[in-house]
Amino acid sequence: EAGVVQSPRYKIIEKKQPVAFWCNPISGHNTLYWYLQNLGQGPELLIRYENEEAVDDSQLPKDRFSAERLKGVDSTLKIQPAELGDSAVYLCASSLLAGGLTDTQYFGPGTRLTVL
């Protein structure tokens, strides 16, 4: 069974440029998560989808960040414009069940973003 796929693995951009990250969850998983992980820190939840509905986006900086999960499968996270402080690893995870706060989350390898 394929795991969570993320692309690109690495991205270097200049500040004020847009950037997008893509995630394909494990087949059949209803819940999808986007996390931000700063160096030396634990992941911080940005947004959680159950199927195509964003059920928790309270920590997503909506002035510059946006996300979508069309058809309840893969998802895209976008930053426009990027700032220096956005340099971090962006993790995608999925879990089988809806209402998945107690369910095992399966993580992708992450996208390491560097903003110059």
Next chain:
Amino acid sequence: AQSVTQLGSHVSVSEGALVLLRCNYSSSVPPYLFWYVQYPNQGLQLLLKYTSAATLVKGINGFEAEFKKSETSFHLTKPSAHMSDAAEYFCAVSVVAGNQFYFGTGTSLTVIP
């Protein structure tokens, strides 16, 4: 507010020695608790989770953790460290009623040959 605290951002043990990684949580309602491991350049992987069944939870790779309500703790242990255990370990708490999920700041485990 719910939160999770991992004491010790770096822990070093000798190969074959006991591994003890500490995790304390604060929650006004019974939480679900998790330990995840992150190897270099890889995604996080579940080691074990507590979901209000047995208080002693056994996970993969010989790890186990015990839920102690009186101490609000969920410490991770392994009797004998192996070189392959070197990684970053994250404790996480989920409070379903509050629709909240938090990771701790992580503990980096080094195993000395």
